């Protein structure tokens with residue numbers, strides 16, 4: 133048994149944990165990070181990066197299919213494309229591998245010690261890790277819990293065989309002919325649309341009356357329309373009940389109460405993610421919880437002195453950039469800087485087709501908070517750049533205080549709007565007013581002009597509609 137001591141111990145090397153460790157190392161803090169699987173966590177290995185790689189490949193394939201079918205208005209026609217999914221997955225794995233090495237290099241540069249293995253709390257200052265070379269005990273003055281989240285399993289559809297989570301779906305080397313998806317949240321729809329573009333027949337089962345229930349209906353309408361275009365069957369208000377005979381079908385109760393059998397080669401369950409808080413000695417510490425998540429304050433402190441928690445393990449929004457921002461903040465707090473957390477400006481992107489971006493408050497959220505608002509939206513049908521990309525679906529919407537025009541929230545749905553998320557976050561972070569956005573010269577022709585026009589529209593004088 134080996135024993136080491138450090139000032140800061142980070143448990144979990146996802147985007148929250150590895151950023152906390154890198155920043156702590158940069159600040160001269162003696163830091164150790166423990167990871168049971170691969171550096172980069174869910175996001176880099178089985179989440180954000182692999183899913184966006186698959187989505188990109190699917191878009192390219194879909195475009196090529198249209199050109200081959202002679203239906204492209206661009207005047208380009210090509211031969212019928214052929215998919216080699218094993219090669220696509222190999223390409224995706226190559227990106228993941230390069231990023232893994234990048235994270236290892238950054239940790240090394242910041243002089244962070246990496247310990248491979250599963251951490252288990254002995255007490256609030258001590259952790260033991262079963263490494264390849266034996267038991268390692270680590271004592272630390274301060275500990276950051278960054279153990280992330282895992283897919284929720286349905287008891288009547290346990291993972292295994294044909295029932296897969298997003299992790300296995302992102303590693304399939306043979307395209308399933310028929311895919312049933314349980315859950316029309318962002319992960320289910322991002323992957324469902326990608327598989328449909330690659331040629332799979334996709335059915336989505338959602339218990340709620342509509343897709344992406346966390347967004348307002350206006351924002352999700354263009355996505356619902358695209359699902360129809362992609363011939364994805366959507367069963368809303370329907371409940372998945374069991375695996376069908378020989379594991380080749382999903383049994384469902386439809387909104388009308390009828391039993392329905394959906395034949396499928398794979399069943400992808402995307403009904404949410406749960407924090408990784410059990411089975412590694414954390415429960416025994418008796419930290420305060422917020423439901424299933426660890427309770428933290430505005431400095432990411434848990435209820436036990438010297439223990440911080442960041443990222444998915446602390447609740448919604450479960451997003452990589454939130455975990456990273458918390459990780460950076462906690463490292464600076466441990467170094468003695470004065471920092472606190474303000475979640476107002478966290479943008480969220482749903483990489484469906486078209487994409488959805490939100491930052492700050494929606495009109496309903498602002499009204500529910502008792503704020504009198506002005507709101508306006510600008511459609512991409514009136515945006516030249518969107519037209520040149522055949523991306524006229526969607527709009528940008530701005531929400532501002534009626535009295536002083538302070539921007540409270542910005543939402544967009546459209547092709548490629550993920551790239552506008554930064555501008556939206558910056559506007560909120562800088563406390564922009566409608567006049568600031570309207571008065572900023574936006575490059576032409578860009579979809580960003582839709583943001584400027586939405587601000588102008590809210591002020592009552594849009595120029596292009």
Ligand code: FAD
Pocket residue numbers: 143144145146147148149166167168169170172173174175176178179180181183249250251252278279280281298319408412442443444445450451452453455483
């Ligand atoms: P994680 O990334 O989950 O990392 C936690 C790490 O801790 C893991 O590596 C785990 O192995 C390790 N660990 C756990 N327990 C222990 C232990 N006892 N000892 C040692 N190590 C341990 N977010 C976005 O912002 N944008 C996206 O586009 C996006 N797409 C996604 C797509 C999919 C398919 C999925 C599943 C998720 C996606 N997410 C996306 C969410 C994003 O991946 C998470 O919000 C993010 O990874 C959370 O970071 P984290 O550091 O909190 O935890």
